[in-house]
Amino acid sequence: MNSSGKKTNYLNASHTLSSWFLTVDHKRIAILYLITISIFFFIGGLFAALIRLELLTPAGDLFKSDEYNKLFTLHGIVMIFFFLIPSVPAVLGNFLIPIMIGAKDLAFPRINLLSWYIYVIGATLATLAIMVGGVDTGWTFYTPYSTVYSNGAVALTIVGAFITGFSSILTGLNFLVTIHKMRAPGMTWFRLPLFVWAHYATSLIMVLATPVLASALFLLFLERVFHIGIFNPALGGDPVLFQHLFWFYSHPAVYIMILPSMGVMSELFAAFSRKRIFGYEFVACSSLAIAILGFFVWGHHMFVSGQSMYAGMVFSVLSFLVAIPSAVKAFNWSATLYKGSISYETPMLYAFGFIGLFTIGGLTGLFLSTMAVDVHVHDTYFVVAHFHYIMVGGVLMGYLGGLHYWWPKITGRLYPEAWAKLSALLVFVGFNLTFFPQFLLGYMGMPRRYHMYPEEFQVLNVCSSLGASVLGIGYFLPLVYFLWSLKFGKESPANPWGAKGLEWEIQSPPTTHNFDEIPVVTEEAYAYAKEDGKHHG
Amino acid sequence: MAKTSDKKSPLQHHFVHLNQQYDASQMGMWAFLITEILFFGALFTAYIVYRLMYPAAFGAASSHLDITLGAFNTAVLIASSLTMALAVHAGHTGSTRGIIKNLIWTIVLGSVFLGVKAIEYSHKFHEHLVPGPSFSFPLYPGAGSELFFSLYFAMTGLHAFHMVIGIIGLFILIGMAAKGRFNQEYSTPVEMMGLYWHFVDIVWIFLFPLLYLVLRHH
Amino acid sequence: MKIPFSPEQASTIAGSIDAIYLYIVAVTIFFTALIYGLVAVFAVQYRRKSPDEVPGAIHGHNGLEITWTVIPLIISMTMFIWGTVVFFHYARPPKDAQEIFVVGKQWMWKIQHPSGKREINELHVPINKPVRLKMTSEDVLHSFYIPAFRVKMDVIPGRYSSLWFEATRLGSYHLFCTEYCGTQHSGMIGKVHVLSQEDYQKWLETGSAANTPVPVSGQELFKTLNCATCHNSGSGALGPNLNGIYGKPVQLADGSTVTADDKYIRRSILKPADQVVAGYAALMPSYQGQVNEEQIMQLIEYIKGLKETSAPAPASATEV
Structure with a gap:
């Protein structure tokens, strides 16, 4: 905090409270997001810990059933709407996209601040819902349970999720326009860092899918509050229609979560092997392919809901197709390492972890796309394990990897490397211990959202809970050493990794306007090697 | 630091020139309208699904809407699009007076629309056509008609909400125009508001036939 | 294996x-x-x-x-x-599959065999014989899941869904509800017992005196609800004749045609005004609240069994 004799930067430019809460600087807004989503991450994590504690024994001996149901519902809602969806885009994307494309800010700085306030309002309402009694519908809000039968604070939670959706829409819109209109001279589309490409694809989904969820939640709200029939079968409605509208958003939402982390991965693999990403164009376009195909696979959540088997067939084949661009990415990242100069700093350890966990997460998606197998594993722990491999193994590894990588840029301080390596290891081991047994539980037939379970499932559940405690330590460590580094960490130079990219060419932390003069870009992304003709290996 | 030396200049600090700023605003507005299309799109989807499920009930309920008031409102809204377009044109020619005059007309027409809508709503209240426990539609008992009215209120209500937001925006624009913020080079906010207003009109152009007209057989 | x-x-x-x-x-x-x-x-x-x-x-x-x-x-x-x-x-269930009726409600499975035998949270089935479950829910979404059979199907209020299997191994297996349905969701479990065909028959017959076969229950309902007042084959009948109607196309008043399947009959009982048969006035009152899901299934089974050649006046058809 003592900035005497130091260069001014965006952090020490002003110190008043209003300079933070009314800031339009994308970097300060990123910090605001960082703090708020971290709070929600640990709230959601606490719920997860309690769930795993309860599942140590087959009998429901720690919580009552309705309390347990509230725990898993809140875990899902908090983690998805208030942590995972904003995580990489709102913190790292917000901070980095303008810098990476050579702009002074996002296209609409005030709307960016507005997004944060909308997020805070939505999150506050949801927190209020937790305090006035919680909600027990599952994060999926399926009707008619959510609208007619549940006694929880459903309406308030729906309003919270609805409002937060607009934060996501506005962020996506801001990114889209920024990437289209704010690129520095010479920053052509195929010179963009892949992080930016990934966020471009993400923004498309945010803008196109989120309003449909908003609409579905709006109708759900009307049904719940005014007791009218929109989805309620007793009043002539169709509960499966809600599922269609819900998954039209919520399946692409998975890509809202994972694509930005894939973008982080591309940056990490390039920086720590000092190589351009192998098949750059293919990796860039695969993000778009995922975003586009991702809109047409929602029906694979409804293979056993009685939808026509021909509809199921179409959704099944499209679900297989969406796996291909993800495979392309994984292969290209591995090939990037070939003949590289690879170092093993913490962010790269997260990248190694990511590629492994994401591969398993992605491949287990094939079981669920295969209709015959999905009939058996649908709504079992197999599904729980699969999406945690994507959303925790994938998204969170990407988020943590990125946070470590850009921490020196964001704060101007270096984090303690040894501790960070330890936490990366704990996260990887703990994660696999927690979630791998759940694949087995799922195939054995243990349904999800079960407060009590038959005894034969206990051994694997105990494994899972033990793993979760290791995972918990792994997540708690960074909180400690990141905070520690703010005061005691070594000061970081502008480019501690020797990495390429406009963000490493400006001081750490950057000034309020990023660039004194808009840079002119003359080379492609990740131009580590001096260009010696076209090398095709 | 953030304050620009020339307070009057509409160019924000992070843009290089006005053209870039204008392009960004325009693209932003279009992207926003696309999200709006999807927002209404889910409601239209629900409408289509239930109409296929309950064609007869939807027909009976639809025939019960007041086509005269609906048609009148459609005309009013189209007229308001005209005055909005004139305001945008006045912005291009730099006529602050023209902007204010036409925006006031747009507000008047928009308010007339909302007034007529309120009359229609109050009729429905008196006739027990508001979905919920007291709903009754003796012409066609059964679930379908209640679903029709649920969607009628959800869709027209959401549309009216967009009108209200629009009218608030128009008032803000009048305030900005009165302070002399617009000139020949810069009237982007008026233009963006124009896009929004036309979009809200177009939504109605879909709502009117779907709710009032297409199921009116006999 | x-x-x-x-x-x-x-x-x-x-x-x-x-x-x-x-x-x-x-x-x-x-x-x-x-x-x-x-x-x-x-x-x-x-x-x-x-x-x-x-x-x-x-x-x-x-x-x-x-x-x-x-x-x-x-x-x-x-x-x-x-x-x-x-x-x-x-x-695609085989044509010759034996039907069993399942109604899910918070938080139990109510099951009825065609012979009328009922059970709760238990399902007895014969080995080596295709069985089709016809399922619906009284309240929220449920899902019927037997891991050992690798079969699962959502049970949806207001709809009939079906699930079929052919058991190949004697024994008792888990039955789970896999669609979250509220507080006691994890308690909505049971057992599926696969019996040899003889044992199944024996099991069906235990206490058979108390069991009324499903179509007969439907017929009794048909009588107590006075359905035949209008639905008879008399020339001036106020409602369409139901004999032989099941599975046949029906011409509706609005010009469209529907097949008289389970869904259509269910809707005609609960929301008769929605699909009025051509040539008849929309006089029929709704039976919503007067019959529960199990009774609707019984009525459907009864109507299914009405042959075109059945006795013209169903009021006298006491032994169909």
Whole structure:
């Protein structure tokens, strides 16, 4: 905090409270997001810990059933709407996209601040819902349970999720326009860092899918509050229609979560092997392919809901197709390492972890796309394990990897490397211990959202809970050493990794306007090697 | 630091020139309208699904809407699009007076629309056509008609909400125009508001036939 | 036969689903090993040797890109085709399957066999005989899941869904509700007992005096609700004649045609105004609230059994 004799930067430019809460600087807004989503991450994590504690024994001996149901519902809602969806885009994307494309800010700085306030309002309402009694519908809000039968604070939670959706829409819109209109001279589309490409694809989904969820939640709200029939079968409605509208958003939402982390991965693999990403164009376009195909696979959540088997067939084949661009990415990242100069700093350890966990997460998606197998594993722990491999193994590894990588840029301080390596290891081991047994539980037939379970499932559940405690330590460590580094960490130079990219060419932390003069870009992304003709290996 | 030396200049600090700023605003507005299309799109989807499920009930309920008031409102809204377009044109020619005059007309027409809508709503209240426990539609008992009215209120209500937001925006624009913020080079906010207003009109152009007209057989 | 970490294979379809599962497991292991292996080998072999080392540029290789697009595509299409073939088999119940009626409600499964025998949270089925469950819910969404049979189907209020299986192994197996349905969701479980065909018959007959076969219950309801007042084959009948109607097309007043299936009959009982038969006035009152889901199923079974040649005046048809 003592900035005497130091260069001014965006952090020490002003110190008043209003300079933070009314800031339009994308970097300060990123910090605001960082703090708020971290709070929600640990709230959601606490719920997860309690769930795993309860599942140590087959009998429901720690919580009552309705309390347990509230725990898993809140875990899902908090983690998805208030942590995972904003995580990489709102913190790292917000901070980095303008810098990476050579702009002074996002296209609409005030709307960016507005997004944060909308997020805070939505999150506050949801927190209020937790305090006035919680909600027990599952994060999926399926009707008619959510609208007619549940006694929880459903309406308030729906309003919270609805409002937060607009934060996501506005962020996506801001990114889209920024990437289209704010690129520095010479920053052509195929010179963009892949992080930016990934966020471009993400923004498309945010803008196109989120309003449909908003609409579905709006109708759900009307049904719940005014007791009218929109989805309620007793009043002539169709509960499966809600599922269609819900998954039209919520399946692409998975890509809202994972694509930005894939973008982080591309940056990490390039920086720590000092190589351009192998098949750059293919990796860039695969993000778009995922975003586009991702809109047409929602029906694979409804293979056993009685939808026509021909509809199921179409959704099944499209679900297989969406796996291909993800495979392309994984292969290209591995090939990037070939003949590289690879170092093993913490962010790269997260990248190694990511590629492994994401591969398993992605491949287990094939079981669920295969209709015959999905009939058996649908709504079992197999599904729980699969999406945690994507959303925790994938998204969170990407988020943590990125946070470590850009921490020196964001704060101007270096984090303690040894501790960070330890936490990366704990996260990887703990994660696999927690979630791998759940694949087995799922195939054995243990349904999800079960407060009590038959005894034969206990051994694997105990494994899972033990793993979760290791995972918990792994997540708690960074909180400690990141905070520690703010005061005691070594000061970081502008480019501690020797990495390429406009963000490493400006001081750490950057000034309020990023660039004194808009840079002119003359080379492609990740131009580590001096260009010696076209090398095709 | 953030304050620009020339307070009057509409160019924000992070843009290089006005053209870039204008392009960004325009693209932003279009992207926003696309999200709006999807927002209404889910409601239209629900409408289509239930109409296929309950064609007869939807027909009976639809025939019960007041086509005269609906048609009148459609005309009013189209007229308001005209005055909005004139305001945008006045912005291009730099006529602050023209902007204010036409925006006031747009507000008047928009308010007339909302007034007529309120009359229609109050009729429905008196006739027990508001979905919920007291709903009754003796012409066609059964679930379908209640679903029709649920969607009628959800869709027209959401549309009216967009009108209200629009009218608030128009008032803000009048305030900005009165302070002399617009000139020949810069009237982007008026233009963006124009896009929004036309979009809200177009939504109605879909709502009117779907709710009032297409199921009116006999 | 039994693969580790999987429930017993106790139905005709279990083996084929496990086979696809093992195939995808093999693919998963192969590709996971491939990616992990590549990363590990490269990471060690090309580790940074000096701080200012800069490797040569490699842009990409179109041949490789095509290879790792096309091969996964082909492999995934084999999964798709295999999975779809098995699923289509699963989705089409055999014609001769024996029907059992299931009603889900918070938080129990109510089951009735055609002979009228009822049970709760238990399902007795004969071995080596296709069984089709006709299911609906009284309240919220449920899902009927028997892991050992590898079958699952959502149970949806206001709709009939069906699930079929043919048990191949004697024993008792888990029955779970897998669609979250509220507080006691995890308590909405039961057992499926596979009996030999003789034992099943014997089991059906225990206490058979108290059991009324489902169509007969439907017929009794038909009488107590006075359905025949209008639905008779008399010339001036106020309602359409129901004899032989099941499965046949019905001309509606609005000009459209529907098939008189379970869904249509259910809706005609609960919301008669929605689909009025051509030539009849919309006089029928709704029976919503007067009949429960089980009774509607019984009525449907009764109507199903009405042959065109049945006695003209159903009021006298006491022994159909």
